[in-house]
Amino acid sequence: MGCHEQHERAAAPTWVLRPIARHGHSARTDVSGSAAPPARAASIVGCSITGGKETIPMTMTDAHTEVEVSSVKATADPGPLGLAGFALTTFVLSTINAGIVSGTLVGVVLPLALFYGGLAQLLAGMWEFKRANGFGAVAFTTYGAFWMSFAAYAYYILPKLPAATAYQATGLYLLAWTIITVILFVATLGLTPFLKILFALLALTFLALTIGALGQSTSMTKIGGYLGIITAIIAWYGVLANLTNQAFKRRVLPQ
Numbered sequence: 001m002g003c004h005e006q007h008e009r010a011a012a013p014t015w016v017l018r019p020i021a022r023h024g025h026s027a028r029t030d031v032s033g034s035a036a037p038p039a040r041a042a043s044i045v046g047c048s049i050t051g052g053k054e055t056i057p058m059t060m061t062d063a064h065t066e067v068e069v070s071s072v073k074a075t076a077d078p079g080p081l082g083l084a085g086f087a088l089t090t091f092v093l094s095t096i097n098a099g100i101v102s103g104t105l106v107g108v109v110l111p112l113a114l115f116y117g118g119l120a121q122l123l124a125g126m127w128e129f130k131r132a133n134g135f136g137a138v139a140f141t142t143y144g145a146f147w148m149s150f151a152a153y154a155y156y157i158l159p160k161l162p163a164a165t166a167y168q169a170t171g172l173y174l175l176a177w178t179i180i181t182v183i184l185f186v187a188t189l190g191l192t193p194f195l196k197i198l199f200a201l202l203a204l205t206f207l208a209l210t211i212g213a214l215g216q217s218t219s220m221t222k223i224g225g226y227l228g229i230i231t232a233i234i235a236w237y238g239v240l241a242n243l244t245n246q247a248f249k250r251r252v253l254p255q
Contacts (some may be wrong), residue, residue, distance in 0.1 A: 077242065078127035081121075082125065083242070084116075084235075085121040086117060090232040095225070098228070122144030125138070125141030125142075178206035181206050
């Protein structure tokens with residue numbers, strides 16, 4: 001199939017051939033072996049397709065020519081996945097913190113914290129790095145790590161701590177997460193209203209839980225639980241808006 005033919009499938013790749021310097025020389029040779037003038041060294045563009053941002057370099061070499069081949073591919077938005085993992089896990093734990101569900105059922109949170117709130121959100125953060133979204137990368141990776149560390153803390157560490165002082169460890173743990181959440185909230189002041197509201201509520205949630213843990217206050221922990229439920233609902237709205245707008249290919253819900 002020729003490079004000038006139209007492709008019907010949107011998944012067809014873009015191939016861009018660029019000369020690569022060999023042994024410190026910038027000159028290139030054509031396939032006949034004749035040296036081309038350095039001043040005319042330029043990209044040789046083949047078939048093209050519009051779409052993605054990522055470039056995956058490859059190298060092709062023969063006896064005469066060495067070129068770099070780039071394939072352009074689109075990467076889906078990982079935001080809905082990260083928000084969904086965060087929302088669901090936050091909602092389940094928050095119902096326990098609020099006293100809606102018995103605290104003896106906290107074990108139900110641990111698998112969610114490991115796989116959906118943890119691993120899935122961590123992966124969303126890595127994909128945000130690929131999309132050059134610094135805030136999304138840091139936020140999703142941070143809270144993915146939070147949920148994984150929470151599962152480890154609740155299952156392995158907390159039961160082994162002295163009962164008289166375990167609340168201090170939990171309070172310190174929550175205080176550290178309050179601080180990083182406040183930092184991220186400040187960063188959202190330059191971003192969308194949705195993110196401002198989400199991180200403001202999340203910061204208040206962590207703050208209430210920190211006060212509840214350090215002050216051994218059941219009422220503050222319950223307040224933190226209800227704030228967490230509201231935070232989860234806001235995050236779920238973000239998932240709904242993002243996926244709906246993608247599906248309809250227009251702005252149906254504000255984000």
